[in-house]
Amino acid sequence: MVVPLIYTINNAFKPLDELFLFPPRYFVRNPTMDNFSDLFNLMANSWVPFSRYIFNTVFITLAGTIGHVILASAAAYPLAKHRFPGSVVIFTMIVLSLMFSSQVTAVPNYMTMSWLGWIDTYWAVIIPAFAYPLGLYLMKQFIEQIPDALLEAAKIDGASEYRIYWQIIMPLVKPAWLTLTILLFQTLWGTDGGNFIYSEQLKTMHYALGQIIMGGIARAGVGAAVGLMLMIVPIGLFVVSQTKIIQTMASSGMKD
Template sequence: MALFKRIRKIKAFDVFLVAGLTALALFMLLPIVFIINHAFKPQNELFLFPPTFFVKHPTLRSFELLFLHAGSDVVPFTRYLFNSVFVAGITLALVILFSAMAAYVLAKKSFPFKSLAMSLIMISLMFAPETVQIPRYLIISGLHANNTYFGHVLPYLASPVAVFLLIGFIAQIPNELIEAIKLDGASEGRIFTRLILPLSAPALATISIFTFQGVWTDVETSSLFMQDETMRTLAFYVNSLVSGLQNSVAGQNMAAAAGLLVFLPNLIMFLLFQRMVMATMVHSGVK
């Protein structure tokens, strides 16, 4: 009887927990639903009183007006888009490569001052991004990397979060696996590419998600280091556009459309790699 009551209590708690988490998830989705509805609202629905949350007659007119507005600028919309795609792709590849190489050495190799290197990585995690803006600006200016793609990529190359995450993951790989592949005559490069990287796929997918999101939505690099308009990214252009439109009701749907264009690649990237993380964790465990 006591066991039956205990089971009932556990089930009641589970139901309450699921209901609470569902309500919280729906609440957190409200801004996304609002932006999507606003992006597809026709002009006349923006002036309805009382205002409506959901769109009644969806239209693509907001996106058409957005591209017409972008086409009237000196720098074409496609240039901002290309900059964002190019910078995000190069940065993502280099961050994964450098972080994985550093984590492999720190997790599996012995060398002088290894503890000091680990301590420096831990200390760097404590600094807020705003505290390193001046040193970052001085470095980029000293390297004459202003108005270059290198200036976009450089601030992200040293990622202590990525290295820290990968160290914990790579450290779990048994040393016996590494010794076994060494006995087969594998070089360090082959060990890294054929063993370390595949077994670290879940961590690499996670790093890919937050690195891409950080680079894709970055506005500060274009604002601080890029005076040439042709070197600025889509996030900067959309931020400037929204700042000029958000104070007028008539421009709200165009601003929402611009925000949606920036948001969608992040959502696609997250969904794509989330499935990859789950599949990799289930099917390729380290034994």
């Protein structure tokens, strides 16, 4: 993981002549900021303000992440701690859905969004994120580890299901929903929404930066700078939170 990252960082600061050396040179010898200055100039000349792309990316990422964490945890609680008709079937379907990639579900998702009239809106990207099956699976596995006696004591004291969920369940499974937040944030941060969004003013930063580097060899250095900009936020989040991610993944398969 470290080697590609270091290589990308070096490429972002290489002048154009070093980018096309053969054999290629791993480390930059004459670092320059020209690639970044060219990138910012291209952003400034875009007919849609680049701040709009940033807003779209942040809005879609935050709305999708927060909505999914709340929905996944709220759905996982009854699946983990209540037995009702069909609960086993529902969880089995959730596990099976982990087998399908986004390419398999692209056409059904598009048909559903079209039927709802959400094509070319933010919701066409945000709402499908709510149904991220891995999140529900992780939350259920974590909630199952909470002792039933603790929840029963809360009910005896008069706590409602909603109070148990907010004041007992969510604090105890904090590593799980923090991990889920990070994983989904990284997923949505890198989406361009190209399957559902066509209006330029609704597209994300990932799409805008991708368009910038489609100018051929002359923009190869700019492309390296774009790659670094797109990587820096997800990698920073992962580095800060990798301990909790590993803890959550390990705990999700444990049983008392």
